[in-house]
Amino acid sequence: MLDYDLAIRQDEPAAITEQSNREQKAAYDRWEKANRLSLMLVKNTIHLSIRGAILDSDKVKEYLKSVEDHFKGSSKALASNLMLQMLTLKYDGSSGVREHIMKMTDMANKLKSLEMEVSDNFLVHFIMTSLPARFDTFKVNYNAMKDKWSTSDLISMCVQEEEHLKLAQPESIHLTTTANSKKRKGRSGNSGNKNANKVPKTNPGAVASSSNPLSDKLHCKFCRANGHTQKNCPKFKEWLAKKGIPNNPEATKGPKKA
Template sequence: MAFISHVPPLEGGNYRVWREKYELVLALSENDLALTFPCPTEPVDPVREENESDADFTARQRDHAEVRMKYDLERKKWDISNRKCLMVARSTISDAIRGSIPDCDTATEYLKKVESQFTGSSKAYANTLIKKLFNEKYTGGGIREHILKMSNTASKLKPMNLGLKDEFLIHLVFASLPKEYETFVVNYNMQPDKWDIEKLISMCVQEEKRLKSLQGDSANLMKAQGKAPQTEHHPKNNNTQVEKHKCKWCKKHGHYQRDCLDFLKNLLKRGIPYEEDPTKRRKKN
């Protein structure tokens, strides 16, 4: 009962989810024998042939007894499984839907009747999955998870007889990769070997690591080189440069205070001798 409680009631738009949970519950409880194997075939009792001796016929009957015993055991197990599968299926279907499904002797026949009620929704669901596969794009977050996600989507098409071959799925994965993987895809197309999904995941993970290492090296190179100095072009730096050639005495640009004529005249008025040699004047002032 704990397993059955995990099966959502079949109401209308959740057939795929219901079917997956239904089969999972029966498998975990080891009651899916009737779903995975056909009903055992009853052996035909031996009939005495013309001119057959009593000893030979007795020997055939003895051999047939073992076959019959094996069949009886297998048929009993299968009947128990079939009854449980039918009970779980009927108990997890809403009353409105269950009333429109005819009774069947086997669980597999009953499930086919249920599936026929949702043929339209199955086609729409398949169409949605196919569009999702073709429009899927890798935007980061781990390429392994991206491939597994696409593989899981493709696996949902198998119950509808629309399963994709690994080779086709691999090309869909390549089509979903960004431009950084173009060289990687070209190399695959040029080699004669074909990959399976496990090989694809392994190689794509290696390529992802290689691309990340290259991006890291490029960033470190740019950091080491640094940015070009912009002091000569930045307006603020130009103002600072001008301030260095501004006289603190007359507030004019183009010379320093020690070279200012007004400043030198002021020195003469104060009795400070004027040095004609500019070199000595700069040192002194």
């Protein structure tokens, strides 16, 4: 940043007077320029809605102290959120296991800056519990070891294990696909045999109509039904009996409508 942080690292030098020499004047000018530019950079990185709540100052160190005092109360809430994230974070496989471990390591470093120390051994166990079930064998092997890993050792070992699982996955997929295809073939073969052994059921009505195909052409003019003529119609005979009309087998015409 071209020594723009000079005003943050060093205190303001004594003001220039008539007795100041050339070196003192150059040092003050360098500090004043760094203070002015660094203050501009700090203010431009703060959102306008937040900048108005911070006490203004023409010295960058005093302005940063106001920013610190303004957000000091939220450090406890930030620590609680980080702890909750570490407890609930699980590796879902969408990103690499290296990125997952580095993300949890970053959370631990932020907690350290908030005066909540997280030891390396505790962090390693935290990361182990966040790994999915396919790392169970890897976890068992680690628990059986006497040596303790650092986070850098854990990253390298987890990356190797993930690569090994990826190489073994296509073989298991192939075996599963082959087994499923065999099952489907067996089911299709059995269903074909069952269909072959089945005897089609016969419809008695269909057999009767096929044995007497002329019955489909008969039509009764009295009851408007098919399969018989008017002279053989039971309803027509019943109607004749009610009217007292002798049953004439040759009658083919229906009753006259009133």
